[in-house]
Amino acid sequence: MLPVHQAIRRLGARWLSATALSVTLCTALRCAAAEAPRFFEYLYVESNSGDSSGGHAAICFADRCYHFQQDEAQTIRLHRDAAEEFDYRYRLLGNRTIHVARVDVSPDTYERLRAAFQARLQIEDRQYDQLQSLTRDRQLLELIGNGTGGVGVAPGAIAVRIPGSAYFVADARDTAPPLWAGEAGPSGSNRSTTIERLAAQVRAAYGDDFIARRAATLRASIAQLVPEPPVNTLPEAGRLPVLPAGFATRHRELLSGWLALTVLRAAPPLRAGSFHAPTGADFALQPAEINVLRAAAAQLNAALVQLLVSERPDWGYPMLVGMARLMALEASIDSGYLVLLDDFPENAPSIKPETVARHTATLAQVRDERQADFFAARRAFFESSSREEAAFSALETTGNLFIDIDAALQQHAPLRVYTGPVVPTKSAIRSDWPLPQLSDVTRQPVVAARQREDAYRAALAGLYRYDLFSHNCVTEIFRTMESALTSAGSGAAPDPSAVRAASTAALGGYVEWRRTPNFIPFLSARAVDRAYRVSERVERPSSRTMKLEEMYHHENALRVDLRESNVLTARSYERNEDDPIFLFFTDDVFVRRPLYGIANLAVGVGGTLAGLAWLPVDRGATLRAGLDGALFSVPEIAFINIRKGAFAFAPRRWLGDDGTIPTNTSETGTNP
């Protein structure tokens, strides 16, 4: 038996050990939970004819994909797309299989990498915004100079864009006087009771003379606006430009505010053609929905009253859009049908009716999807308790897309192209907006503004120049990753051994991309696969591959093989006017590929000769298609496939719910 003090000591030691063990276990468990691995995806997009014909690469964090694209100015620029949008564009429309390598990393590494790509995106976007600002400054100076006879620009050649103005103000070609020409605006029954009610509330809140006084102040500010002294700051790598708002930006902000107050005073109706008032069953409102719209209108009304005293320099734009939306809401409540602002920009490109007619069957499926999107957005808005503006914007945009495609299919109208904005930004096209009354605007300020603009543009081109070997969509991904892992600035050349060590620690290995063939997307994917800690490899098949698999599953294989081998009889392909001229598909065959390639080459040469004959008629479209057709046929003769055909239009459902094929081999086949 132990002495008491030794027993106590041993007991204490055991207790301490047990406690220490418990603490250690708990800490380990907490650490394990906190440090659960995350992953990013490295994407290799197979080649195809057209842009990115050599393939493409991207890096994805959760549902956001970052990828670099070469643009018309021969620069390489970072873009970010939702993962589904990227998939839609490259795998579905582009008909390209995407190979995915999932790389396990710690949460800290994940966040460092994500933040680095996001930071680079923010910096580039702001730098290009700054270039646009310098361009608008120069254009505004030219417009002012034109008014004073200073710089000889043709009248009406430059228009100032005021987002949100088109809902109340006509374009310059309209012969009616502008809203601000008279004192009282529209008369009698033409005045909007909605805006008159809002104006009455504003006067009650801020005084009877608030609208007139504030409008006069803004008009005077516009007249007295002068350009800030030039700040000759050029873009720098890795540095977020934080510069004061430019001359044109400040003019636009003052003008938007003044115009909003003018609308409040004049209470015009919504301009014809700036909104949709469909009366189909899809837009009929239930009593409960009308009540929701009443509450939304009241909420918006109150917000607009407060917006007039906001410190936001750009309050004018949300005021214009808010008033237009308020009128649309009131019209919806009165009519029992959903009235929506037309939120396509005034310069939205469109697809010709003839093209729409050629793809009616496919576009009908797209229409059904847009209808489903509209119904989903409608449910989300009306069933939500909070009535957030983002949900209303979703309802508005999906409604616009649905109405537009319906009109294109049923009325043989052009189909407008959706280019991204999800809020109404339509501007009236005019050049007679109130302008700053600069005295003696001679050629010199315009020349100086142009020099600043040109210098900034040249600096951007130098910072982000595209180079096939050293600055392309692959190299920039690795360059950005390296700067994140070594915390090196974008301009600094990191120490090679430090880079290798950091990459090995964080990613499981290192990919040497400088002065190696790994700048090629196809080879970069193989290098990532071999070097990094890849936990899963997934192949997301192209849209045509998935269609063929479905056909083989249900039909006789030989029949499918023969029918789908060529563009004339294939049901898996719809002729796309942007595609080169070809006859046989070669991406799903190997032994026959050279024979098909020879046939394709002959067809391409024939198309080229036909294109020469049609040159005066089609401005070279057939010639280009023939030349491209011949070019992409040559590798096929050597068993190499690049061209796969692409789609001009496609419904999302062609991708299926989860069109993925897990692969756990690093061999990606001979189709680059």
Added chain:
Amino acid sequence: MRNHSLCGRAAVALGALALVLLPACGSISTSSNVASSPFASSSKSSSPEAAYREDVSDYTAAHLQSAGTPDELRRQIAALAEKHGITDWEHNQATFRAVGQGLAKAGYRQVQVDAFKQNLGKTPEQAKWIQEGYDEKR
């Protein structure tokens, strides 16, 4: 096996040679935008509000670290908000919470947050939202 390996490598080399000569990295033709939808991903992706907050908090942190002005921050918040379907961001709680998170990302201390709230959070509600966002991320 050896011949297959050699053939495979030769094919890869030829393919790589072909691809060197072709332009990579371009964008798919913009006509593809005709049928894409801004809400295609809404059914499967993370919350749109979470995406918006992440954008605003990231930008706020970067802006503050670059010593930007409050007016410029307001302008950029407005630009980000519009991309997410919001024009009146001053009545949007998520905006101010994201700004608060951005303050935490930028390493702001509470005394700096208090000063910042006076600049951007003009109502007690907005100031509260900023503080809540900061506390979440700190």
